[in-house]
Amino acid sequence: MRALEPDITEPRPIPEATVVRLPLYYRALLEVAEQSVGTVSSEQLAELAGVNAAKVRKDLSYLGSYGTRGVGYDVAELVDEITRELGLTHDWPVAIIGLGNLGHALANYRGFGARGFRIVALVDADASKLGEPLGDLAIESIDDLDRIVDERNVAIGVIATPAGVAQEVADRLVAAGVGSILNFAPAVLSVPGSVSLRKVDLATELQILSFYQQHRPDTTRV
Amino acid sequence: MRALEPDITEPRPIPEATVVRLPLYYRALLEVAEQSVGTVSSEQLAELAGVNAAKVRKDLSYLGSYGTRGVGYDVAELVDEITRELGLTHDWPVAIIGLGNLGHALANYRGFGARGFRIVALVDADASKLGEPLGDLAIESIDDLDRIVDERNVAIGVIATPAGVAQEVADRLVAAGVGSILNFAPAVLSVPGSVSLRKVDLATELQILSFYQQHRPDTTRV
DNA sequence: CCGACTTTGTGAACAGGTGCACGAGCGGGC
DNA sequence: GCCCGCTCGTGCACCTGTTCACAAAGTCGG
Numbered sequence A, B: 001m002r003a004l005e006p007d008i009t010e011p012r013p014i015p016e017a018t019v020v021r022l023p024l025y026y027r028a029l030l031e032v033a034e035q036s037v038g039t040v041s042s043e044q045l046a047e048l049a050g051v052n053a054a055k056v057r058k059d060l061s062y063l064g065s066y067g068t069r070g071v072g073y074d075v076a077e078l079v080d081e082i083t084r085e086l087g088l089t090h091d092w093p094v095a096i097i098g099l100g101n102l103g104h105a106l107a108n109y110r111g112f113g114a115r116g117f118r119i120v121a122l123v124d125a126d127a128s129k130l131g132e133p134l135g136d137l138a139i140e141s142i143d144d145l146d147r148i149v150d151e152r153n154v155a156i157g158v159i160a161t162p163a164g165v166a167q168e169v170a171d172r173l174v175a176a177g178v179g180s181i182l183n184f185a186p187a188v189l190s191v192p193g194s195v196s197l198r199k200v201d202l203a204t205e206l207q208i209l210s211f212y213q214q215h216r217p218d219t220t221r222v
Numbered sequence C: 001c002c003g004a005c006t007t008t009g010t011g012a013a014c015a016g017g018t019g020c021a022c023g024a025g026c027g028g029g030c
Numbered sequence D: 001g002c003c004c005g006c007t008c009g010t011g012c013a014c015c016t017g018t019t020c021a022c023a024a025a026g027t028c029g030g
Helices: A016-034 A042-049 A053-061 A075-086 A101-108 A142-152 A163-176 A202-214 B016-034 B042-049 B053-061 B075-086 B101-108 B142-152 B163-176 B202-214
Strands: A072-074 A092-097 A117-124 A137-141 A156-159 A180-183 A196-199 B072-074 B092-097 B117-124 B137-141 B156-159 B180-183 B196-199
Touching: A016 A042, A016 A053, A016 A075, A016 B202, A042 A053, A042 A072, A072 A075, A075 B202, A092 A101, A092 A142, A092 A163, A092 B202, A101 A117, A101 B101, A117 A142, A137 A142, A142 A163, A156 A163, A156 B202, A163 A180, A180 B202, A196 B202, A202 B016, A202 B075, A202 B092, A202 B156, A202 B180, A202 B196, B016 B042, B016 B053, B016 B075, B042 B053, B042 B072, B072 B075, B092 B101, B092 B142, B092 B163, B101 B117, B117 B142, B137 B142, B142 B163, B156 B163, B163 B180
Parallel strands: A092 A117, A092 A156, A117 A137, A156 A180, A180 A196, B092 B117, B092 B156, B117 B137, B156 B180, B180 B196
Antiparallel strands: none
């Protein structure tokens, strides 16, 4: 695939905001699919995804016309389309860097490898951890990162290291050829524009909640 | 300072987008504070937080005027102000619900209780886990949730359960009086408007990365 | 004390995303 | 075969957030 005019080529670019919601629709659709429901309306899907119905329709319209007026969306067809759009038709090899508490939890987390992702390497800098088995994998050295990424075609690197070394790890991942990084370390990373970066930041989330908790109108005292 | 006129009462409301960035500035400021730097410019802060300098200035201007033209921002003063604004002047009691892989990792995660947060309860529905010690705490039953929240003044509930029971747990947390919820379960939760809700969704993040990975311009083959 | 330089704070233009409202198209009942 | 009701697709107005550009305000050297 990827010949001349393969199967990519969006007619119009899909907005960032829509991309973020596609996984929500995807999950909701899998749920209704399990109940052997043939079609869903934008209204139902909106309810399940926790968004507005107009937004659902507009979002899905970026994928093309997969709905039938007067009826709704064919669940199976829409699942297929979103699967394709999200690139979940094949598995992306994932490497986890840093196997402290969080890294271990991620490595064991089922639903990680659920659909579309497969953990192919666990990497740490701590010599005392090397070789430690974890699921079907053993912990490998960060020094072998280049080789690992190359050999196993790692597409996504998950950074679960302390903040202090996160940037360095990111740089090495990028140098090794990884195209996407998911960062769990509480640090701001900078990567080339060609690399996708998303962050999951526990401390930040808690602080945001703290803000709203404090600025609560009243709620009958704390 | 700020005597009559308690300490709440923002002159103008702080935009959501700004609130999300405050923790970034906070973290960056703590870093420079450690290097005994007295002042920072919006430019430097922008660099550290990975945003645009104009945005930094506009964001900080919502907090009031804490900068000095020609000089920059007084680091200590700004840290104080953001700390106050984010509500980190006192500790928020946190309860973790669900102690599978992720819950365990969260319970052990230092930097969680770092500044402003204290885990005061670990709750699970699995009878075989009850009483299991974890740090200074022992796992308690979900049936005692009401009492626990009430007695320990739990402000923030962290949901780390399977998706299937997440909504039910959320409902119970809300009923018990929790004001904020941080949801790690891959499910869309609905809570009353008076309750703050944020989600951390691993699967979604990976799928977003997958999307961009697939729609990459080229990057010399996959 | 003054003038040059630096950096903030903010008005205004711009960009992106949201939600309404409605036309277009499809199915089903009679 | 036709009409009615339902639901999608989308143009448009609104709103939030971003970025630019510049005046205001302060520091520092001489």
